[in-house]
Amino acid sequence: MKKIAILFLLVILAAVGAVGCGKADEASTSKTLKIGIRGSESRTWDFVKEQAQKEGLSIELVQLNANVNPNTVLLEGDIDANAFQHVAFLDQFNQKNNSEIVPVGSTIIAPLxxxxxxxxxxxxxxxxxxxxxxxxxxxxxxxxxxxxxxxxxxxxxxxxxxxxxxxxxxxxxxxxxxxxxxxxxxxxxxxxxxxxxxxxxxxxxxxxxxxxxxxESNTAKPYINIIATTKQNENREDLKKLVEIYQSKAVSDFITETYKGNYIPTQVTVDELKNFKSAYASK
Missing domain, CATH: 3.40.190.10 (Periplasmic binding protein-like II)
Known part of the structure; x- marks a missing residue:
């Protein structure tokens, strides 16, 4: 009888442990998004972080200086996405490094x-x-x-x-x-x-x-800035939500008011971003 009681107790403890592990696993799927940025847009991203928190999305901003390539950091898996480059710059990086980093959303045009x-x-x-x-x-x-x-x-x-x-x-x-x-x-x-x-x-x-x-005026299409990630992560729901938040009216208004025309908010499709080279054909 004593052995049966002990065995029953162990079964209960195992079940409780399994439930605990399930909660831990569930928590691990809602991880904080790490976004690599550079200083010139830090005010925007601080605002995006605040807006994302209201939407239940946790963001960690990873400030990277000019001596660190955020694309390399992304490929090494230290961040989930980055936001520092235009689509033509990304294309150049991919060609030189045989990498497959992709845009998941547009952010701004910063006219040259x-x-x-x-x-x-x-x-x-x-x-x-x-x-x-x-x-x-x-x-x-x-x-x-x-x-x-x-x-x-x-x-x-x-x-x-x-x-x-x-x-x-x-x-x-x-x-x-x-x-x-x-x-x-x-x-x-x-x-x-x-x-x-x-x-x-x-x-x-x-x-x-x-x-x-x-x-710049009409030359800017290949130079739309982007949020980028690796090919295997491009369909992640948390990144889609991040793009939606960045392209919201609240963030667009913040950019317009903060940067006084230096940065122009843009909302274009990913297909347009990927087909940016078509803009050169008309030159």
Missing amino acids: GIYSDKFKKIEEIPDNAKIAVPNDDSNWGRSLVLLQEAGLIKVVDNFDGFGGADKIKENPKHLEIVPVDGATTPRVMKDVAASIINNGVAVEAGFLLKDSIFH
Whole structure:
């Protein structure tokens, strides 16, 4: 009888333990989303985090400096998604690293601008002037498209969006394109006629888009910023919810009011993001 009682007690304890494990497993599925970001959009993401918490979605923001590539961190599994790049930059990274990181939603367009402390109009740029551009392939290419839109150069036929001296077809003013690290583009302004500065870098340097002498308009489609994750995670429900929150009216209003036109909220489909190269065909 005593043995039966002990056996019965063990069965009960095992059942309680199983229920406890079930709760633990259930809790582990509702994990905190780790999102890798950089400083220029931290205010937006702090607001997104607050909105997500109201919706029952827990977010941890992982601040990454310029010396750390958030795509590498993503591939290593240390974060669930990142939000720091435009879709053309992601395409370049995937090509170079044979990786498969995918966009899951659009965030903003941060228009690229031409800034100068020597000239007030694009028409004042003289012959043989030096123009500084970011030296990574995608933003270098983006800069060439911007210079084309400004009427200073023409890019080659079948332009693929990436930079290089060989991507310039016509250069009537014989401009010298000077590739520099993107983070230094504000600092080299004193040494060049004009500098093409990424919007996030410009914001950190204290510039508003209205301070530029020329900036993007209809060239921006390949340069829509995104939330990105690995291919195997692209259909996760928590990431879909994150995109929905980011694209909400509350977040859009916050971006518009906070950044005074430097960042423009965008809501485009993932299919449009993945087919961004079609924008080059009309150039």
